[in-house]
Amino acid sequence: MNKITILGTAYPYRGGIASFNEMLARTFLKKGKQLNIKTFTVQYPNFLFPGKTQYSESAAPEGIDIERCVNSVNPFNWIRMGLRIRKERPDMVLVKYWTPFLAPCLGTICYLAKSNKHTRIFSQLDNVVPHEAHFFDSWLTHYFVRSVDGFVYMSQQVKQDLDKFTTSKPALFSPHPVFANFGERIERKEAIAHLNLSEDTQYLLFFGIIRDYKGLDLLIDAWKLLKDKGLTKGKKVIVAGEYYNNKEKYTTQIESLGLQDDILVHDSFIRDDEVKYYFSAVDVVVQPYKDATQSGVTQIAYQFSVPMIVTNVGGLAEIVSDGRSGFVAESSPESIAAAIEKFYTIGGAPHFAETIAEERKRFTWEAMTEQFEVLYKQLETKD
Numbered sequence: 001m002n003k004i005t006i007l008g009t010a011y012p013y014r015g016g017i018a019s020f021n022e023m024l025a026r027t028f029l030k031k032g033k034q035l036n037i038k039t040f041t042v043q044y045p046n047f048l049f050p051g052k053t054q055y056s057e058s059a060a061p062e063g064i065d066i067e068r069c070v071n072s073v074n075p076f077n078w079i080r081m082g083l084r085i086r087k088e089r090p091d092m093v094l095v096k097y098w099t100p101f102l103a104p105c106l107g108t109i110c111y112l113a114k115s116n117k118h119t120r121i122f123s124q125l126d127n128v129v130p131h132e133a134h135f136f137d138s139w140l141t142h143y144f145v146r147s148v149d150g151f152v153y154m155s156q157q158v159k160q161d162l163d164k165f166t167t168s169k170p171a172l173f174s175p176h177p178v179f180a181n182f183g184e185r186i187e188r189k190e191a192i193a194h195l196n197l198s199e200d201t202q203y204l205l206f207f208g209i210i211r212d213y214k215g216l217d218l219l220i221d222a223w224k225l226l227k228d229k230g231l232t233k234g235k236k237v238i239v240a241g242e243y244y245n246n247k248e249k250y251t252t253q254i255e256s257l258g259l260q261d262d263i264l265v266h267d268s269f270i271r272d273d274e275v276k277y278y279f280s281a282v283d284v285v286v287q288p289y290k291d292a293t294q295s296g297v298t299q300i301a302y303q304f305s306v307p308m309i310v311t312n313v314g315g316l317a318e319i320v321s322d323g324r325s326g327f328v329a330e331s332s333p334e335s336i337a338a339a340i341e342k343f344y345t346i347g348g349a350p351h352f353a354e355t356i357a358e359e360r361k362r363f364t365w366e367a368m369t370e371q372f373e374v375l376y377k378q379l380e381t382k383d
Helices: 015-031 075-088 101-115 136-144 156-163 189-193 217-226 247-257 272-283 296-303 333-345 347-361 365-382
Strands: 004-005 032-041 067-070 092-097 118-127 151-153 171-173 203-209 235-240 263-266 284-287 308-311 326-329
Touching: 004 015, 004 075, 004 101, 004 217, 004 247, 015 032, 015 296, 032 075, 067 101, 067 347, 075 101, 075 272, 092 101, 092 365, 101 136, 118 203, 118 365, 151 156, 151 365, 156 296, 171 365, 189 272, 203 272, 217 235, 217 247, 217 333, 235 272, 272 296, 284 296, 284 333, 296 347, 308 333, 326 333
Parallel strands: 004 032, 004 092, 032 067, 092 118, 118 151, 151 171, 203 235, 203 284, 235 263, 284 308, 308 326
Antiparallel strands: none
């Protein structure tokens, strides 16, 4: 197995999925594989995209062959791309799956590509069941799943969801690798200065695209509980990310609780070259999710050796070891507030320095690429 095509999001598109595919590509390239990424000319029609822009402001990644050639809403393009990949005969096509919206496009291309009886189709699953469901999700996911020969999943929650669609196809576990593409941790003083923050204040971070299932409202309520107990003096919360829905809901909540000075909202998509400043400035990352499978934010935190407070939903507790890389709370303001209080009571980030360094060794890109190679060998042996 030497020739690989990654089908899905990559530069010039922004975000964690593009970064994931690019890091996966780099790892395979280091192993000497021939690899290209086929990404979208149209990923989402603009009227369906909830953010300000789909496109990255960062420089193009060097050393990766990325071609924009897939149109997510044009069936004629799906047929053309499927037949093209069939003719190119890669040994393996890798598809990251996270939304049923793309199932018709990706599934059709994969069905046609594998009709050459040579190419294997493997999918790395972010979600099988989306966080925000629609009545047509199940049918679309069935269509995509049938086009795939094997799967790599990153949490047991995703495996349980996959089992609702198929139990006959091979599926292997590999946890989300650490996002090394954002650089290394810098001195707190430099990060604080860059973000125009105060050196005398301790900061907690809520990071990433803001959607209702991520539970920002729970964190806001938790902070109010802590403030009423007098436990927030000298501390503030940074909310860094673009609102994808209900901005007014959170703004009203913050104002009604009198937390305008406590919660600093950086309402924009954080560019790749800016990420290091946020994670180097804070004591802890808080992910108060109401629903989850796994999260790329935890792997950014591991990269920068920042402890985490996460809720016990989906696969988050599989990634964040309670008491070693942070704390696991329940999805309630009271439990989240208790975890934050405990974090500072035991000494904050320094308490986790050694154990978080050990924990992050579990999450490598090499381990994930090896799982795809195992899947390929399993199918070759079966034939």
